[in-house]
Amino acid sequence: MIELERVTKLYRTVIGVNDINLSLTGGSYGLVGPNGSGKTTLLNLITGQLRPTIGVVRVLGYSPWNRDSLLRMIGLCPAVDVLYPNVTALEWVSYLVQLHGFSRRESRRRAAESLDRVGMSGAMQRTMGTYSLGMRQRTKLAQAFAHDPQLLILDEPFNGLDPIGRHEMTEVLKQWVQGGRSLILASHILHEVEAVSPAFLLIRGGRLLASGPPNEIHSLLADVPNEIRVRCDQPALLARQLVESQLAESVRFVEPDNQLVISTRSPVQVFEQLPLWLEKLGIHIDEMHSADDSLQRLFTSLMRMHRGEEA
């Protein structure tokens, strides 16, 4: 469905995306990366809004740049907020659907249907200047699929939504995927994507670091040492115990409050042993956290692997 061959996009001296190779078949994908990682550039390359500086982009076999026939099959919900203060959601979505060639009546019907699907039927006759951020987000989502595209591309669609709204939108997107159509969901929050998409594309610094289902990505990190941070009253004693037990690959102390940072390839065993050592040695722990599920750690590790460094 989507192919990128050695694609690089430069904004003068700034790198948008860097040497990306990618081949996606139909289905649902989560494009995950921190803010400024190149997600929007990648999506704009796919939707034909930008031309690659180097490399080739193909969507359904064609270069998307200036190809109207592809745009009919794509629905895009950009990350940027939209505000036409004196226009109603129904008028705006109808207008955008009309630009796909639908008649005014049909556009209005489709717009009303889509707005109803995202829970905006009660407010769609109100001007958008009166909307909350969450309502505008729902309206943006409605305009993306109102013309019934084959591929839905959503850039940070959950921004501004409350937990109930996020759940509702997740359900809408799950239904979309179950309908056999394709989805690319870009976000900087991993668990949002995980709830909808079975496969990830991890991007950072304009580079595609990894792609595949979550278990594949976790397997990539199997040999990556886990980092646990502990703030306690006797960090030196706990460090000695960890080294003696040979469960820690390294230990170090960091300021300001002499935190103990444990690097281990056996986090499960460390967590099993820790309560016993604390009781035996009389150590009192004030704070402890593991970076295991943190996206930041995932990216840091993948970046190191990408550079050929030991993770």
Place this chain on the structure above:
Amino acid sequence: MMWHNILAVFRFELLRTLTLSRIGVWIFLTAFPVFIISIVKYNEESFESPTFDGSRGRRTVQLTVPLGNGDFVSIDGRRRGPNYVARVTTVVEGERRTVDNLLVPGDLMRYDNRNPRQFMAAVLTLISLQAKSIRERAPAEEMESMPHVPDTDWGWMLFALIPEVITLFGLLLWITPVVQAELEGRTWIYLAVRPRGRASTLLGKYLTAITWTALSGWVSVTLCVWVAQPEEAWRLWATLIALVSFACLAYGALYSLIGVFLHRRAMVIAVAYTLVSEFVVAFVPAVINQFTVQYRLRNLLVDFMDWRSYYSKEAIGVLLGEQPLWLHVLVLLAATVALLVVAVQVIQHKEYATADDV
């Protein structure tokens, strides 16, 4: 498909104009020329008795001589370049007619350079007496057939105020930021991902801008002509309506191209272009002035009003030219189409990246 999309953009953009601020701007632009013309008209009709107005600092003198029964002869003396022009107007039974235009050479004025205004007043008095004698001796039929200059002053004043100021200003506000407004409002991407969305947006907005501006110009022309009450009111009205329409088409296309090609500084560049090209180059006595829209429009004004016989060959050669009327119309329409075609090509093939893209 394309027309369908253009009309969709047109309808949506027209809907967006229904805000207090935009309606306010429309009313201001429409009312401004009417206000100016009203002041001129008020001053023109305020001379009811023999008066001489040559106040300090002004370059005009005016003399009004009553003919009895409420009729009068009015003589305007205005400094134009090195010379003074005196226009003799009669009002007979409520109907105003310009019966003569006289050129008083500047050299003659310098003859008595101690007080040129007094000298001018003396000349005007002589002219008024001559005019009075014409009025008294000439039967009504002869007055009708007497050669007179049509309403050139009203015409040029309205031409300068409406097609050359109001139309330009309206289009500058509306069409120049065609892309930049969408980029700044972060709405560009929503339009650009629709089939032919970029071209439809440009042409739809162009249509909206020229409709909005032309409506303002047409209403303004109608009110101004009604206030001014020139002799050939209908002809001048129709001429100015046509000129406003041509100006909207041509300037709109020009600003569209600037708006899509140099979108970041479109407004500044469009203003600079207008000041340099339309207000300076257009008056340069060389072939280069033929490349300006104003050159074509002022030729159309003269040709539509049939004023060509009132200007010297030198003036025609330098500022007007000898081309036929149809050629001016053709050039304006062809330029409009060419500029729009280029603008559509630019907008279709240009990347409009923003900081949000990275």
